[in-house]
Amino acid sequence: GQNIDQPTEMTATEGAIVQINCTYQTSGFNGLFWYQQHAGEAPTFLSYNVLDGLEEKGRFSSFLSRSKGYSYLLLKELQMKDSASYLCAVRDPRLDNQGGKLIFGQGTELSVKP
Amino acid sequence: ETGVTQSPTHLIKTRGQQVTLRCSSQSGHNTVSWYQQALGQGPQFIFQYYREEENGRGNFPPRFSGLQFPNYSSELNVNALELDDSALYLCASSLTSGGAGNIQYFGAGTRLSVL
Numbered sequence: 001g002q003n004i005d006q007p008t009e010m011t012a013t014e015g016a017i018v019q020i021n022c023t024y025q026t027s028g029f030n031g032l033f034w035y036q037q038h039a040g041e042a043p044t045f046l047s048y049n050v051l052d053g054l055e056e057k058g059r060f061s062s063f064l065s066r067s068k069g070y071s072y073l074l075l076k077e078l079q080m081k082d083s084a085s086y087l088c089a090v091r092d093p094r095l096d097n098q099g100g101k102l103i104f105g106q107g108t109e110l111s112v113k114p
Numbered sequence: 115e116t117g118v119t120q121s122p123t124h125l126i127k128t129r130g131q132q133v134t135l136r137c138s139s140q141s142g143h144n145t146v147s148w149y150q151q152a153l154g155q156g157p158q159f160i161f162q163y164y165r166e167e168e169n170g171r172g173n174f175p176p177r178f179s180g181l182q183f184p185n186y187s188s189e190l191n192v193n194a195l196e197l198d199d200s201a202l203y204l205c206a207s208s209l210t211s212g213g214a215g216n217i218q219y220f221g222a223g224t225r226l227s228v229l
Contacts, residue, residue, distance in 0.1 A: 033217070042204070
């Protein structure tokens with residue numbers, strides 16, 4: 001089966017660092033994506049990992065361990081505008097040669113407090 | 115801004131009716147995927163269109179159908195609406211290059227309420 005787990009909610013303080021974890025069990029794997037979604041808005045692409053290790057992009061970093069079925073999104077120097085839902089998604093390789101189907105977790109609602 | 119536009123923004127229908135949602139993909143993108151997002155949940159894959167043909171389908175009944183046009187825009191049609199169809203419907207476009215890492219860019223969605 002396909003299963004992607006993330007914490008439902010997290011709270012952090014402005015200026016701090018927060019790590020949002022994602023574990024997955026899928027029948028195939030061809031990449032893991034993180035999206036940010038503000039209420040009522042489109043999911044916005046944040047990062048993509050297909051090989052093990054850390055990908056850094058400004059205040060956001062994403063880590064992947066394929067052997068452990070584990071990823072995390074690290075947000076540094078938190079700002080109030082980072083309050084949003086963060087979606088972890090695994091790409092299904094069964095549609096690999098056409099765009100790809102994304103299997104999403106339920107999302108982690110992050111609240112950043114002053 | 116992702117360049118993916120969806121219409122309408124909001125829609126209210128009654129049970130048993132039919133609805134058509136529209137999506138214009140980002141310029142240069144040839145693949146469109148549709149997702150259903152219930153409140154407090156992650157998006158669930160409905161189906162994908164590539165070169166005007168359905169290319170993969172999630173666990174949704176046949177009353178969910180779609181089209182892709184030569185300009186790569188797409189429609190999602192839902193017949194015989196049920197109360198559980200109330201959700202945010204998201205369209206995502208991507209450029210298919212045959213390699214890994216094709217990023218899907220999402221529109222803001224259509225909020226469908228079925229009464």
